Amino acid sequence: MTTYVITVPGTFLRGVPDDVCSDIERRLRPQDPKNTDLGESEQLSLLTVDEDGMFAARVEVEAADQSGAEAEAVRLVSRALRDSGFAQEDAPLGAAIVTGIDREF
Template structure:
């Protein structure tokens, strides 16, 4: 098992209200560990053009499973924050860091 840092891009097609932004950050907060804080990892970056990136840590046996798990976590966080799937399509997940065995 290894810890992976996964980046998932996306676009808010309808923009993102302040309350939705706060709700999404709350949903992602459990993924912000001491390691990610010490590394300066920002869980959610939203750009002026409504594109965004979520960066989070997941534990998984390999890169493929890490990407799947991270994508599922982000999709769930968006849904729980009240952001419909069609208003925040996700791009492909990418491994940006790893700690442990692969």
């Protein structure tokens, strides 16, 4: 298995109170990329939100390949958003991007 750091971009189409951002981060905390060498050295934030509503969630996932890692990351972020009260149409996601790879041999 390989550990990937995946960035999932998106846009909040309605305002997001700070307590909701904290709730999303809490739900994603087990996948915090700071647990990886890349996340620690690059000081990656779990969730960043711009004033215009654009956001990036960065998560650590283990998968057999890149496409599996990207799909898992989107699933995790989608679930965190949904569980925090956002319908898919309120916070559409963009394509997941591999931010880093830590292969285990």
